[in-house]
Amino acid sequence: MEKFTKLRAVAAPLLRANIDTDAIIPSREMKAVSKTGLADGLFAGWRYRTIGGRDPNPDFVLNQPAYAGTRILLGGENFGCGSSREHAVWALFEFGIRAVVAPSFSPIFYGNCIRNGIVPVRLPADQIATIAAQVESDPPTQRVTVDLERSLVVAPDGSEHAFEIEPEAREMLLEGLDAIDLTLRSRAAIDAFLVRDRRLRPWIYELPRARTP
Amino acid sequence: MTTLFEKLWMQHVVAELPGGAALIAIDRIFLHERTGSIALKSLRERGRMVVDPARVFCTMDHIVDTFPGRGDATRMPGGTAFIVETRAAARESGIHLFDVRDSDQGIVHVISPELGIVLPGTTVVCPDSHTCTQGAMGAFAWGIGSTEAEHALATGTLRVTRPRTMRIRFEGKLAPGVTAKDLSLAVISRWGSAGGNGYVVEYAGSAIRSLEIEARLTLCNMATEFSAVTGLIAPDDRTFEYLAGRRFAPKGERWDAAVAAWRKLRSDDDAQFDVEYRIDVDDLAPMITWGTSPQHAVEVTGAVPTLERSGATREAYERALAYMGLSAGTVLADLPIDAAFIGSCTNSRLSDLRRAAALLRGRKVARGVKAICVPGSMAVKRAAEAEGLHEVFTAAGFEWRESGCSMCFYAGGESFGRRQRVVSSTNRNFESRQGPETRTHIASPETVAASAIAGRIADPRRLAALH
Numbered sequence: 001m002e003k004f005t006k007l008r009a010v011a012a013p014l015l016r017a018n019i020d021t022d023a024i025i026p027s028r029e030m031k032a033v034s035k036t037g038l039a040d041g042l043f044a045g046w047r048y049r050t051i052g053g054r055d056p057n058p059d060f061v062l063n064q065p066a067y068a069g070t071r072i073l074l075g076g077e078n079f080g081c082g083s084s085r086e087h088a089v090w091a092l093f094e095f096g097i098r099a100v101v102a103p104s105f106s107p108i109f110y111g112n113c114i115r116n117g118i119v120p121v122r123l124p125a126d127q128i129a130t131i132a133a134q135v136e137s138d139p140p141t142q143r144v145t146v147d148l149e150r151s152l153v154v155a156p157d158g159s160e161h162a163f164e165i166e167p168e169a170r171e172m173l174l175e176g177l178d179a180i181d182l183t184l185r186s187r188a189a190i191d192a193f194l195v196r197d198r199r200l201r202p203w204i205y206e207l208p209r210a211r212t213p
Numbered sequence: 214m215t216t217l218f219e220k221l222w223m224q225h226v227v228a229e230l231p232g233g234a235a236l237i238a239i240d241r242i243f244l245h246e247r248t249g250s251i252a253l254k255s256l257r258e259r260g261r262m263v264v265d266p267a268r269v270f271c272t273m274d275h276i277v278d279t280f281p282g283r284g285d286a287t288r289m290p291g292g293t294a295f296i297v298e299t300r301a302a303a304r305e306s307g308i309h310l311f312d313v314r315d316s317d318q319g320i321v322h323v324i325s326p327e328l329g330i331v332l333p334g335t336t337v338v339c340p341d342s343h344t345c346t347q348g349a350m351g352a353f354a355w356g357i358g359s360t361e362a363e364h365a366l367a368t369g370t371l372r373v374t375r376p377r378t379m380r381i382r383f384e385g386k387l388a389p390g391v392t393a394k395d396l397s398l399a400v401i402s403r404w405g406s407a408g409g410n411g412y413v414v415e416y417a418g419s420a421i422r423s424l425e426i427e428a429r430l431t432l433c434n435m436a437t438e439f440s441a442v443t444g445l446i447a448p449d450d451r452t453f454e455y456l457a458g459r460r461f462a463p464k465g466e467r468w469d470a471a472v473a474a475w476r477k478l479r480s481d482d483d484a485q486f487d488v489e490y491r492i493d494v495d496d497l498a499p500m501i502t503w504g505t506s507p508q509h510a511v512e513v514t515g516a517v518p519t520l521e522r523s524g525a526t527r528e529a530y531e532r533a534l535a536y537m538g539l540s541a542g543t544v545l546a547d548l549p550i551d552a553a554f555i556g557s558c559t560n561s562r563l564s565d566l567r568r569a570a571a572l573l574r575g576r577k578v579a580r581g582v583k584a585i586c587v588p589g590s591m592a593v594k595r596a597a598e599a600e601g602l603h604e605v606f607t608a609a610g611f612e613w614r615e616s617g618c619s620m621c622f623y624a625g626g627e628s629f630g631r632r633q634r635v636v637s638s639t640n641r642n643f644e645s646r647q648g649p650e651t652r653t654h655i656a657s658p659e660t661v662a663a664s665a666i667a668g669r670i671a672d673p674r675r676l677a678a679l680h
């Protein structure tokens with residue numbers, strides 16, 4: 001997984017509440033069993049004029065020339081709600097987004113971000129609104145910094161906004177760690193748990209093998 | 214002093230991790246062809262194995278067609294590849310597969326309880342947000358992403374940050390015509406679609422004790438629409454009766470030992486929750502959504518609220534009204550509809566179909582209304598047909614389908630169409646959820662049936678009184 005330490009970049013405000021994963025990547029845009037080939041379908045329902053089409057809607061923020069090269073999204077409350085599809089995060093990543101700043105996130109989306117190198121930053125809505133207003137005055141120059149090492153967002157005017165992130169999530173993002181590798185370091189604990197639990201709850205483990213068709 | 218959730222948590226801690234997280238043992242993993250296929254494929258590409266395939270299950274529910282005589286062909290563009298690849302990956306890894314033509318096929322959250330896969334006291338994960346449904350059985354069951362599913366498959370564990378706890382007590386007795394679906398819409402409209410964010414929500418109280426298992430599943434189903442980590446209901450005799458003899462449930466002595474252990478799975482009388490709410494259910498009425506978030510819900514006899522009373526921001530409110538083609542003060546019961554849908558992991562079980570059929574019997578769907586009923590599993594379908602319910606639905610003018618998610622969501626295949634107004638027993642009324650620009654109103658199966666007959670949004674209690 002790609003490491004994240006600090007990023008200064010163009011940020012795009014998309015402040016509406018409850019942006020769901022269907023809006024981030026519509027079902028119809030997930031055309032193959034794959035984690036890639038999704039960037040084109042990102043926000044497709046808003047980004048293009050017609051369903052399934054590719055004619056850009058000039059009103060949508062990511063289509064505006066001033067927001068070219070956006071790598072940070074400023075979002076509204078309950079960002080990433082709805083379907084658990086990780087494709088939403090894969091699409092954001094492939095598009096170039098490396099951090100999403102929002103007042104709150106859906107729990108599944110939040111976890112998916114951390115496992116794919118996108119920093120989910122929680123800041124109060126009024127602080128995000130202030131940052132967005134600064135960005136909007138001239139997006140290409142009014143850049144936002146997400147500093148994960150110091151757990152800070154630096155607004156275009158230089159003001160610093162501290163955010164909280166779980167220690168393990170922070171470490172995984174900073175180091176680009178693979179969670180499976182990390183967990184397999186605890187293999188002895190897992191084995192010990194299973195020995196104990198098989199005695200306590202044998203019915204959990206005594207399932208018939210799959211019928212081979 | 215301990216809550217039910219804390220008991221479940223402590224029984225599954227393999228190791229403590231820094232920052233209040235823990236490595237949690239996972240008892241059951243469920244996959245489906247839409248999001249599970251990618252997890253199995255990616256696991257194989259990374260050279261890892263499924264650690265205990267006997268505890269992993271997979272169904273074909275999301276993309277599979279629901280038309281009679283279906284096979285691997287599906288109306289969703291590219292959909293067949295998902296089915297074929299999932300089948301190959303499932304066979305290769307030796308997990309249980311409920312394939313397109315399997316007699317136990319159905320929607321994951323319908324068949325898991327039905328087959329006794331989810332049990333009280335288990336941890337269950339699935340790369341699907343409505344996994345919270347299964348918390349109704351007294352399990353810690355929650356939706357995850359595909360990468361986490363890979364982790365669970367490869368290690369039998371997940372790294373989880375411990376959620377906070379909330380309890381909602383439902384006290385009193387539900388009036389006739391008011392259902393678990395109305396309870397969940399009442400909760401979300403009262404405390405908002407982010408109201409449960411960060412919490413495991415235990416549903417408790419006298420009204421929950423008297424709910425049948427299928428209704429409890431409906432209630433827990435929409436915990437994710439409340440943004441909760443999951444919903445949870447303490448298991449009781451109803452739960453044990455429901456599970457006894459199911460295909461994957463323990464049998465004989467093992468069953469007795471399991472039930473003895475499950476009886477301890479309840480919050481202690483002095484348990485402390487981070488947040489507690491209470492709802493008196495006596496006065497609740499059937500609910501229906503007017504907007505594009507599940508929190509945009511009012512009584513079926515009500516009207517679209519003003520901005521001030523909607524609980525939404527101005528932008529969200531105006532956007533929702535424009536999308537739905539409504540304005541403040543519009544009385545919902547007057548709105549003509551184009552379609553009616555009964556199905557989904559929320560409301561597609563036998564009891565749902567029975568209650569809808571009771572209203573449809575001897576009546577006809579209004580002219581011009583497209584009406585569809587999709588049983589949640591093949592077992593539900595067989596049981597319904599044994600009672601003759603399919604004849605009631607088809608005589609009324611409903612299509613009667615094979616089981617699956619069907620038009621609960623739009624994936625480029627079948628859709629209700631632009632600006633079509635649909636009353637639906639599903640769980641999400643997001644923009645374009647059931648088709649491009651389709652206008653979804655979520656309600657109970659009773660309200661869907663009554664509305665289908667009236668050709669406009671209708672209060673099922675009035676129809677019941679006539680009957």
Ligand code: SF4
Nearest residue numbers: 343557558618621622
């Ligand atoms: S029925 Fe709908 S909500 Fe339920 S699992 Fe299927 S697509 Fe998801």
